Amino acid sequence: MNYKLDFTPVLDGLPSLLTACLGTLFLSLCGMALAIVIGIGGVVLRDSRIKQLRWLVMAFVELIRNTPFLVQIYFIYFALPLLGVRLDPTPTAIIALGINGGAYAIEIIRGGVQSISKGQIEAGLALGLHKAQVFRLIVLRPALRAIFPSLTSQFVLLTLTTSVASAISAYELTSVAQRIESDSFRSFEVYGTVTLFYLVISWLMMRFFGLISGRYFSYPVK
Amino acid sequence: MGANEFLFLLIGLKWTIALSVIGFVGGGVFGLGVALARTSGIPLLERVTSGYIAIFQGTPLLMQLFVVYYGLALIGLKLDSWVAVSIGFTLHASAYLGEIWRGSIEAVPKGQTEAAKALSLNYVSRMKDVILPQAIRISLPATIGFLVQLIKGTSLAAIVGFTELARAGNIISNQIFQPLLVFGIVGALYFVMCWPLSLVGARLERQFAAATR
Amino acid sequence: MTSSNTGLPNRRQVLLAGAVGLAAPSLLLRPALAVTPAEIKAKGKLVVGIQGDNPPWGFVTSAGKQDGLDADIAALFGQELGVPVEFVPLEVNNRIPALTTGRVDVLFATMAMLPERAKVVQFSKPYVANTIVLIGPKSAVIKTNEDMAKFSIGVAKGAAQDTQVTKNAPASTTIRRYDGDAPSIQALVSGQVQALGGNIFYIQRIEQARPGEFENKLEFQNLYNGACTRQGEKEINAAINAFIDKIRANGELQKIYDKWMKVPVHKFPDSLEGISFTAS
Numbered sequence: 001m002n003y004k005l006d007f008t009p010v011l012d013g014l015p016s017l018l019t020a021c022l023g024t025l026f027l028s029l030c031g032m033a034l035a036i037v038i039g040i041g042g043v044v045l046r047d048s049r050i051k052q053l054r055w056l057v058m059a060f061v062e063l064i065r066n067t068p069f070l071v072q073i074y075f076i077y078f079a080l081p082l083l084g085v086r087l088d089p090t091p092t093a094i095i096a097l098g099i100n101g102g103a104y105a106i107e108i109i110r111g112g113v114q115s116i117s118k119g120q121i122e123a124g125l126a127l128g129l130h131k132a133q134v135f136r137l138i139v140l141r142p143a144l145r146a147i148f149p150s151l152t153s154q155f156v157l158l159t160l161t162t163s164v165a166s167a168i169s170a171y172e173l174t175s176v177a178q179r180i181e182s183d184s185f186r187s188f189e190v191y192g193t194v195t196l197f198y199l200v201i202s203w204l205m206m207r208f209f210g211l212i213s214g215r216y217f218s219y220p221v222k
Numbered sequence: 223m224g225a226n227e228f229l230f231l232l233i234g235l236k237w238t239i240a241l242s243v244i245g246f247v248g249g250g251v252f253g254l255g256v257a258l259a260r261t262s263g264i265p266l267l268e269r270v271t272s273g274y275i276a277i278f279q280g281t282p283l284l285m286q287l288f289v290v291y292y293g294l295a296l297i298g299l300k301l302d303s304w305v306a307v308s309i310g311f312t313l314h315a316s317a318y319l320g321e322i323w324r325g326s327i328e329a330v331p332k333g334q335t336e337a338a339k340a341l342s343l344n345y346v347s348r349m350k351d352v353i354l355p356q357a358i359r360i361s362l363p364a365t366i367g368f369l370v371q372l373i374k375g376t377s378l379a380a381i382v383g384f385t386e387l388a389r390a391g392n393i394i395s396n397q398i399f400q401p402l403l404v405f406g407i408v409g410a411l412y413f414v415m416c417w418p419l420s421l422v423g424a425r426l427e428r429q430f431a432a433a434t435r
Numbered sequence: 436m437t438s439s440n441t442g443l444p445n446r447r448q449v450l451l452a453g454a455v456g457l458a459a460p461s462l463l464l465r466p467a468l469a470v471t472p473a474e475i476k477a478k479g480k481l482v483v484g485i486q487g488d489n490p491p492w493g494f495v496t497s498a499g500k501q502d503g504l505d506a507d508i509a510a511l512f513g514q515e516l517g518v519p520v521e522f523v524p525l526e527v528n529n530r531i532p533a534l535t536t537g538r539v540d541v542l543f544a545t546m547a548m549l550p551e552r553a554k555v556v557q558f559s560k561p562y563v564a565n566t567i568v569l570i571g572p573k574s575a576v577i578k579t580n581e582d583m584a585k586f587s588i589g590v591a592k593g594a595a596q597d598t599q600v601t602k603n604a605p606a607s608t609t610i611r612r613y614d615g616d617a618p619s620i621q622a623l624v625s626g627q628v629q630a631l632g633g634n635i636f637y638i639q640r641i642e643q644a645r646p647g648e649f650e651n652k653l654e655f656q657n658l659y660n661g662a663c664t665r666q667g668e669k670e671i672n673a674a675i676n677a678f679i680d681k682i683r684a685n686g687e688l689q690k691i692y693d694k695w696m697k698v699p700v701h702k703f704p705d706s707l708e709g710i711s712f713t714a715s
Binding site for chain 2: 523
């Protein structure tokens, strides 16, 4: 066996790989947006007065967090059509990512809300703040600040998870990489390069969240 | 779905469990090394291990498996495919566990290290007898959380072509064409493995939170 | 994974990681020895790359046993060498990398003999014939390649049907690529795609799931499958060619054909454009 590394197919495919990064970003951002919506909605329902609703949210969280993403996305893509729900690969991927991220977001956001003690809210009202001000300054900002690091890592993880969407032929970086690989048979070179792309994407994402965090949450605590 | 098909899923399940155990144990051993190097106070070691952690936490597990799977063969190691996949999971787990345990080691109050040094304990016994026992306790919820993550992650070995539970499900669903049933059962099998662990992890976390309040 | 990921790497770590990642393979790469029949005998087993989900070529039965036409031929070749065969089931897309990176000794894995593949692997003489087809709904009109543009078409990533559909379908066609034969058939059966690129046996499997709805619409190419070894490995290539000649002559191949293909052994060409059967 005389294997020589050859990066020519990777270089030839560079434009399509770079464009595919946009596909990955698109899936990630849509997935995150959906995850936040599910997360907030879930937290509201989780503390609802209706027992069945609370139970439903808990069951959803446990079910999603304890089964693999690959099985979830296969289920939505291959099994749901039998029930009359047929979605294209990209919407399927976004929904699967949103549901998966949402289950984690529910727990994260709930933790943040619980970290605000009643006493702080009462103190705010006693100081003569409006209800809206109390919510914005005493509930929302500290809660967001508390959950921001967890949410960031969860979202980076969600971005990395988009690679699994290649299994249902969604358009993103991994599926384009596999395309180049099956044309050139240069798996190590292609996957090695694409791994670096992902590293850069997740680093940019962390920087981005870090900037937001620095901009909005850098007020002193004590 | 007949008994044969279910049996086939169970064979897949066996591999899922095997991969998880190997990944967790191997990852634990190397992860401890990573955590110790990361907190060693030696700049070079700390920098190398933090780069190692950054690679594995900043790239998709699927890519890691692909690169390790083909990369190992390229450097002249002809291994059975289950060994190659296991090495992939071991490296992945060692980075994540290393980072979790680094956090736990650093969470042990500094005074403990200083006290141990004042008692002129050497590094090994300082770690073994003072720091690590406390760090392990602190790290338990996150460690169990990662184990769940790892069990679920083994499903990606399917894409490399390894017949574990998820791929077995795919094959069976294509033999009997009842994807709803097959993926339902596959999901349930994963759930049965992961949920008890998640519950234990959550309970430990609550206990720990209560103890430190 | 909420508590494990809070140590965000800084830019220097990412750069370092990248540099290590790029440098590592070039430092560690070293050529391994070519595999020869003698070595395989010494090693005591023949490691065969095969398909796991593509009946009747290569598939894993519900009892977990590797079976199929390719499995029978590989087992016979193992007998010829006097060693047991160890099967490594591969995804369509992983077959060639698994061979070139040394994961397996030889591929008996529905490897259609294609010139672009012959640039990276060494084909043996052909041992079986296959036809790549497009399968579509009976109600649909698909008579020419141009007609494909109106449909979404599924294929297994990197398979011969992927090459054929990609080459023949108009550029505007929606082609969806899945990880292997099983998921691609699953996609047709669950209605995620309207048509499917496949081989002559696909239709039997689809009939089981959705009887009476689909038929073969287009025939792209008659192909021959050969065994693959790494380029430059002369001894093993010669051994396989001698083996194929032998089973063609003594009727063993016909027996395997009777079992799986149910037709007489095809007449194989002595040469194929752009594909050499013998290692140089």
